[in-house]
Amino acid sequence: MTITSFHPPRRTLMGPGPSDVHPRITEALSRPTIGHLDPEFIRMMDELKALIQFAFKTNNRLTLPISAPGSAGMEACFANLVDEGDKVIVCINGVFGGRMKESVERMGGTAVVVESDWGRAVDPTAVEEALKANADAKILAFVHAETSTGARSDAKVLCELARKYDCLSIVDAVTSLAGSELEVDEWGIDAIYSGSQKCLSCVPGLSPVSFSEAAIKKIESRKTKVRSWFLDMNLVMGYWGGEGKRAYHHTAPVNQLYALHEALCLLQDEGLDNSWQRHQLHHNALVTGLAAMGLEMLVPESERLAQLNAVVIPEGVDDLAVRQQLLKEYNLEIGAGLGAFAGKVWRIGLMGYAASQTNVLNCLSALESALLSQGHSFTPGLAVKAANDVYAG
Numbered sequence: 001m002t003i004t005s006f007h008p009p010r011r012t013l014m015g016p017g018p019s020d021v022h023p024r025i026t027e028a029l030s031r032p033t034i035g036h037l038d039p040e041f042i043r044m045m046d047e048l049k050a051l052i053q054f055a056f057k058t059n060n061r062l063t064l065p066i067s068a069p070g071s072a073g074m075e076a077c078f079a080n081l082v083d084e085g086d087k088v089i090v091c092i093n094g095v096f097g098g099r100m101k102e103s104v105e106r107m108g109g110t111a112v113v114v115e116s117d118w119g120r121a122v123d124p125t126a127v128e129e130a131l132k133a134n135a136d137a138k139i140l141a142f143v144h145a146e147t148s149t150g151a152r153s154d155a156k157v158l159c160e161l162a163r164k165y166d167c168l169s170i171v172d173a174v175t176s177l178a179g180s181e182l183e184v185d186e187w188g189i190d191a192i193y194s195g196s197q198k199c200l201s202c203v204p205g206l207s208p209v210s211f212s213e214a215a216i217k218k219i220e221s222r223k224t225k226v227r228s229w230f231l232d233m234n235l236v237m238g239y240w241g242g243e244g245k246r247a248y249h250h251t252a253p254v255n256q257l258y259a260l261h262e263a264l265c266l267l268q269d270e271g272l273d274n275s276w277q278r279h280q281l282h283h284n285a286l287v288t289g290l291a292a293m294g295l296e297m298l299v300p301e302s303e304r305l306a307q308l309n310a311v312v313i314p315e316g317v318d319d320l321a322v323r324q325q326l327l328k329e330y331n332l333e334i335g336a337g338l339g340a341f342a343g344k345v346w347r348i349g350l351m352g353y354a355a356s357q358t359n360v361l362n363c364l365s366a367l368e369s370a371l372l373s374q375g376h377s378f379t380p381g382l383a384v385k386a387a388n389d390v391y392a393g
């Protein structure tokens with residue numbers, strides 16, 4: 001047998017990530033590979049740092065992309081900030097909060113869990129009670145945009161609470177960056193991690209992170225060594241920090257970093273506010289169209305993410321059959337429910353380049369035809385019309 005080159009099908013990616021990659025970004029990937037210490041590459045790294053600072057709205061000097069996916073960004077934050085025996089308040093309102101708890105414990109900390117209902121924002125009152133009851137807590141950790149449910153938590157209020165009770169904050173912004181309002185300095189976020197493949201529409205595999213001065217102070221005054229060699233910021237900074245002199249730490253994923261640079265240039269050209277508003281517009285059109293088909297959303301309107309739409313699967317409709325039909329007939333990927341919501345919701349992503357009128361209208365007509373084959377009854381054609389009415393303003 002001779003194995004030949006792999007040519008993936010061309011899909012429209014409207015799941016929980018990866019999202020559709022902008023053609024300018026795939027083009028950037030194919031540019032010539034140069035050395036990770038080449039002066040031209042180092043110039044690009046400096047620009048990349050400035051672009052990430054722009055996207056996060058921060059002046060933090062310790063701002064860089066981790067050479068691995070969002071989960072590694074999470075581990076970088078917990079590995080560096082959680083010292084042996086540290087107590088960490090972890091908010092859980094979905095799958096990704098659960099991973100934070102796991103991370104705290106693996107780094108030698110103790111997690112105090114504040115549970116909120118799945119499909120809802122983190123409850124600030126419950127968080128404040130936990131902070132009061134645990135005066136020795138050092139860190140508050142929460143997910144800004146819970147991709148498993150489509151709920152957005154109030155990061156500003158939660159970070160205020162962290163400060164009020166003398167805690168550092170760790171924020172998961174993997175899905176929120178570029179899709180929802182996010183103000184790292186203004187909200188006083190101490191450590192934040194994101195991902196390249198959600199609303200930045202870059203290829204998967206990189207995780208932008210940023211640490212405040214207070215976080216850096218904590219990292220520098222740790223009692224014990226950071227438990228991960230690869231993610232130890234004290235070492236990574238030898239390569240990413242330092243004006244001019246850079247030491248080899250690991251071989252940077254050179255071409256992927258070109259891609260992230262391009263993705264952030266696109267975001268800069270569009271403007272952050274415009275990007276947030278674009279996600280909201282397409283979300284409004286999608287939700288209006290879904291409602292015209294009689295479909296309901298999982299999350300209450302005021303707590304909904306624009307970029308991740310959890311739609312309740314109607315009674316009697318076969319989850320898997322619908323998703324397979326969309327993939328086979330429309331080359332369209334939407335996400336399945338996770339954890340407690342498996343088989344109960346679809347997760348329709350409107351992330352980055354995928355958040356477009358074409359995608360919203362195609363998705364609505366594809367869902368219409370799949371639901372009709374499932375015997376779900378509604379008046380065909382109304383969904384696309386309702387969405388178009390939103391676009392017409």
Ligand SMILES: *Cc1c(COP(=O)(O)O)cnc(C)c1O
Pocket residue numbers: 017069070071072096143145146147148172174175195204205
């Ligand atoms: C996707 C995601 C992650 C994990 O990112 P990977 O790049 O898959 O490692 C973490 N948190 C949230 C909220 C996510 O949506």
